[in-house]
Amino acid sequence: MHEKQALGAFAALSQETRLRIVRLLVTAGPEGMSAGAIGEAMDSASSSRMSFHLSHLEQAGLVESRREGRSIIYSAVLTALSGLVEFLMRDCCQGHPEVCHPAMAALSSCCEPTKGSIRG
Amino acid sequence: MHEKQALGAFAALSQETRLRIVRLLVTAGPEGMSAGAIGEAMDSASSSRMSFHLSHLEQAGLVESRREGRSIIYSAVLTALSGLVEFLMRDCCQGHPEVCHPAMAALSSCCEPTKGSIRG
DNA sequence: TACTTATATCAATGAGTCTTGAAGTATTGA
């Protein structure tokens, strides 16, 4: 994850519709959702509007697509999200590990690591 | 950290100058840096341009300021950064803990937690 | 082939953002 990629990802995530799409696709898991289904889940989203935001997200590397019959299925690129977090934290931590510990505690409660515990 | 705050933070971080300012201030630590010193560290930054971006970052909650004599000292709000990470990961992990583990491993190598270890 | 469904692309419009230079405010010192 380089600065340009991070800037693109932050820009993609700074738009309400796109942030919601990403969250929706993350919860949808690896199977993903068709563009139409995503559009139906969003408020008053025209097909061109969805296409605009989905291609924006795809170019930012946050989602990927595959065709299934007439539909195009979008899914979240989970490694891009974790890479973004890694980039953010890498920059945060230079000499100040206290920044990371609250975030690690939050992750710990979210992800239930299989071994070990985190103390701030 | 709510959606609106996250959107504001992502928008603030999606601009090259502002992302660099944040990284600069994170490395500068709690003492922070004056607006002028930040401007000197950036390429060809006019004072009004710095002020524009610094107030943008401050409104997003990513930096804070205090006056010292004639100078205004800016410093990074580390809890806002970790809060943003927490927000991102919280949304990432719904049913998919495998997203978080690589990020946790990255944080682990960055922050050297005082106790326990993280396994993906 | 013609029709329907599903999505993408294009062009135009309006809204928002970034930069610049000038003017304004706050602090310090003579």
Added chain:
DNA sequence: TCAATACTTCAAGACTCATTGATATAAGTA
């Protein structure tokens, strides 16, 4: 009080972004 320093605020222009509606492409179906 005057001048200098350090920032901020304001206004204007250029640029970018989001939305809309129309058109285009691609894949099934009759």
